[in-house]
Amino acid sequence: MRVICKEDYDSASRAAADIIAAQILLKKDSRIGLATGSTPVGAYKRLVEKYEANELDFSDVITANLDEYRGLPKTHDQSYRYFMDTNLFDHVNIKKENTYVPDGMEQDAKKACSDYDRILEEKIGRFDLQLLGIGGDGHIGFNEPSDHFCVNTQCVKLEEQTIKDNARLFFSGDESAVPKEAYTMGIGFIMRSKRIILMATGKGKRDIVEKAFSGPVTPYVPASVLQLHPDVILVGDFDAIPETLRQG
Ligand code: PGA
Numbered sequence: 179m180r181v182i183c184k185e186d187y188d189s190a191s192r193a194a195a196d197i198i199a200a201q202i203l204l205k206k207d208s209r210i211g212l213a214t215g216s217t218p219v220g221a222y223k224r225l226v227e228k229y230e231a232n233e234l235d236f237s238d239v240i241t242a243n244l245d246e247y248r249g250l251p252k253t254h255d256q257s258y259r260y261f262m263d264t265n266l267f268d269h270v271n272i273k274k275e276n277t278y279v280p281d282g283m284e285q286d287a288k289k290a291c292s293d294y295d296r297i298l299e300e301k302i303g304r305f306d307l308q309l310l311g312i313g314g315d316g317h318i319g320f321n322e323p324s325d326h327f328c329v330n331t332q333c334v335k336l337e338e339q340t341i342k343d344n345a346r347l348f349f350s351g352d353e354s355a356v357p358k359e360a361y362t363m364g365i366g367f368i369m370r371s372k373r374i375i376l377m378a379t380g381k382g383k384r385d386i387v388e389k390a391f392s393g394p395v396t397p398y399v400p401a402s403v404l405q406l407h408p409d410v411i412l413v414g415d416f417d418a419i420p421e422t423l424r425q426g
Pocket residue numbers: 214215216217218310311312313314317318319
């Protein structure tokens with residue numbers, strides 16, 4: 179694993195955006211896995227700036243997102259489709275039909291998951307680059323701690339901590355507004371990516387980053403599986419990345 183540790187959120191976001199930009203410059207039709215949450219917002223801002231400065235062309239890029247709340251329509255301001263549109267897709271020249279997010283409005287969970295797995299197989303095959311955040315409980319995508327690593331897209335019951343963490347983003351700010359279930363890409367497809375960037379910033383992530391990258395590989399800390407991937411870049415700031423993981 180390579181570690182890029184910057185002094186603050188802004189520089190970490192620039193570093194992550196630079197890696198994504200380099201990927202697109204080297205391969206115009208890159209398949210890129212994208213994440214939502216507060217962490218990648220700064221990186222998406224930088225990518226939009228690069229696009230506006232004519233440094234990047236998204237016209238052949240194909241993306242697929244990790245997850246979506248079950249039951250939220252695309253138009254809901256906390257749906258992950260809405261997040262992607264407003265933070266990135268609406269501001270660059272990506273073709274919306276080349277951007278995939280699980281369908282939160284498909285009530286039949288089995289169908290929602292198999293439909294998404296089919297899209298991943300047919301349209302992506304394997305990500306050139308997958309961007310990840312990390313949940314306070316170690317989740318990647320919405321793959322919550324469990325007794326096994328889930329390979330395929332699944333419908334998950336969100337952990338209390340995840341619901342608590344995400345409530346701040348909902349209009350009323352209370353936990354009852356947060357959906358209790360989500361569809362998430364499985365760990366198998368994430369691990370198939372050629373390269374993975376995991377972004378972690380802020381003091382709140384320090385303990386889980388330590389557990390995930392210095393502790394045992396266990397499905398009870400889903401991100402720990404990344405220790406077994408041959409090309410992971412951990413990008414973060416001094417608050418989130420413990421000294422023991424920093425290099426150079
Ligand atoms: P955050 O979420 O970026 O809002 O901290 C990360 C995650 O849950 O994966």
